[in-house]
Amino acid sequence: MSTATIDVHEVPTGSRVNYLNAQYGVKSWLLTTDHKRIALLYLASITLMFFVGGFFAVLMRLHLIEPQGALVQPETYNKLFTMHGVIMVFFFLVPSIPATLGNFLVPMMIGARDLAFPKLNLLSWYIYVIGAIFTLYAVISGGVDTGWTFYTPYSSSFSHTSVVPTALGVFITGFSSILTGLNFVVTIHKMRAPGLTWFRLPLFIWAIYATSIIFILGTPVIAITLFLLFLERVLHIGIFDPAIGGDPILFQHLFWFYSHPAVYIMILPGMGVMSELITCFSRKRIFGYSFVAFSSLAIAIISFLVWGHHMFVTGQSIYAGLIFSVLSFMVAIPSAVKVFNWTATLYKGSISYDAPMLYALGFIGLFTMGGLTGLFLASLATDVHLNGTYFIVAHFHYIMVGGAVMAYLGGIHFWWPKITGRLYPDGWARFAALVIFVGFNLTFFPQFMLGYLGMPRRYAVYPSEFQVLNVMSSAGASILGIGYLIPLIYLIWSMRYGPTAGPNPWGAKGLEWTTPSPPPTENFEEIPVVTEEAYDYAHSTVIRG
Amino acid sequence: MAIHHAHPPGFAHQFEDMQQQREAGSLGMWVFLLTEMMFFGGLFATYIVYRALYLPSFEIGSHLLEVRFGALNTAVLIGSSLTMALAIHSAQIGKRGAQVGFLITTMILGAAFLFIKFTFEWRHDYVEHLVPGFGFAIRPEWGAPGAHVPMFFCFYFFMTGLHALHMIIGIGILAVLTVMAHRGRFTPQYYSPLEVSGLYWHFVDIVWIFLFPLLYLIGGRYLRGGH
Ligand code: HEM
């Protein structure tokens, strides 16, 4: 994107000062204000949480191999799905791409030396960790069984588990998201390199910007809601609990006012990653730049208006239901715009199937499935049948795991050479992508069928005619689990033993690729001047390797 | 970075120049206030929903508050916003002594607000057994319509408590600023910490301007001539 060409040929990683070797020691990491190092702190912590959450999922799927339940008591099963949901949503998926890739890339992509508020950035990591500690404490001290949605009155008078520390943990991490979002908004507004106009920005930046808006406007509402829940439990004053005069439906309204937009917090950054991957590996400029850019903003705005579609059968007027249904259909439009534009970008491109691209192609298929089944749920009549069944579970896993996690892994594989300066074994990476794709579909496609046939979610036992599909799903889950372990192993391996990557192994456009790998602490020797649009692969002189 | 120019005091390395830094600081505060708005907004919305549902209880609760303390505090806070603005103005025209003076006055007014709130109002409520969780006593004269008075007080304490927490943080910030001002850190060219903190202070003030009528005044006392 910039006119400055690269003259940092294969300098061995060890001999040049970069952000990784500029300082050593635990303290230099725990007190760093370098956005790149903070990204790595986040990467390590969310990876840990991912495997903790994954562990509970494995136990659930093992349990469901038998109709009567193979492993645990029903009460324990309730705790398993709750802790899985809470950890995966609030401690893995919400921070995943923004806090790792976003932190690393936002300044680099816009030609800045750091985020606007580096200390705040570090603070947000500590807040995340404190929140995570509260929640892990809840796990150890007996677990929680309310479901990740904390619906009252389950969470107020009926549950005798560690609701308070869990809710506090989620409350606290919320502030980490808010600070991250604030930092991104200010940085993107104020710190773009000369010549980098809004419409020259990489689409990843637009996506992160839209996500940040949701962080800023949505997260405080869930924070206040959880705090009220906390007060209710501690002081025994009715706020949401009907037994003591509260209104449980109001809790659901407030919860989904944040949590529906939050599902877009989880997917929008993935969509941003997608635009980078698709263009690079088909070597074309994006089809319809401004449509893709504005669809991110449209999603962020409309997503605040559709929360009622989670409450079609929970005492909401039929007229409200109708309006929420129509608005939900509308939010599908900008999502579909993106899918069409990526597909159109592929058309007549010179496509190469490197590992990141395999994840990207997987995303297109799986996200489309997830989005289309969302329309089934947004239609009042079909939702009455499908609500509360495994169909829901399949729907959101197709989007959150098939979409967001695929994009996250694709992004990690794409920028790994930049982050670490090393290449990972390509064969293994492609193999893992295929294993994940197969494992994912085997796990979750049967759940669509189960839900359609009427199997409810969140039960520890089921009628025996559902066993075949459940066993298929559990088998898929074990394949998926292995698929996630493979990258963990070879990526860690590559940090030490991988071949040196060079500044731009994919021949990609974008300011981040004009720096050496790993970049120096200040990112750019001199702030670059941008003279071209994003993804100008047609006039590219950069070659791979 | 090879060449480093001599930078003005307070300059942070990630920025290109002082102007960029100033703009980033004030945009950051505005964005933060947006978050705060949604934070209090969620709370206000919940309050309004319950007020509509349980109007009689909320009216009874509202009558039990001491309007004179609330009104006095409103005046104190508005005064503090004025002195805050004057502190910034003195920085703009480069008067160090006035800056420090106005900052200290602002702090004193903030502290006065908290003093009135805690030692008069909250203590009074405690003596009257109106604090949920701490010996709240339902009074027989409220009857059936008063079933939700505890909920009103729960909101009252939560909302004013959250506001007071913001005040305490604000006073802490002011203390730091006072020290900085005393050391002559602010000049007509560089005073953005003052400006940004001023935004925060005014915001906390505005929250109170909403809280006061919502909690104290719209109990129906004046609209319907009292009981
Ligand atoms: C194409 C746009 C989408 C539409 C029209 C849509 C529609 C819906 C509807 C109507 C429900 C509620 C079903 C019910 O409770 O009966 C639902 C549930 C859900 N959706 Fe979507 N959705 C869309 C995209 C997404 C995205 C992008 C994500 C996440 C990244 C997502 C995650 C979820 C989750 C987590 C639930 C279940 C919540 C729960 O009850 O635990 N959806 N969706």
Ligand SMILES: [Cu+2]
């Ligand atoms: Cu939704």
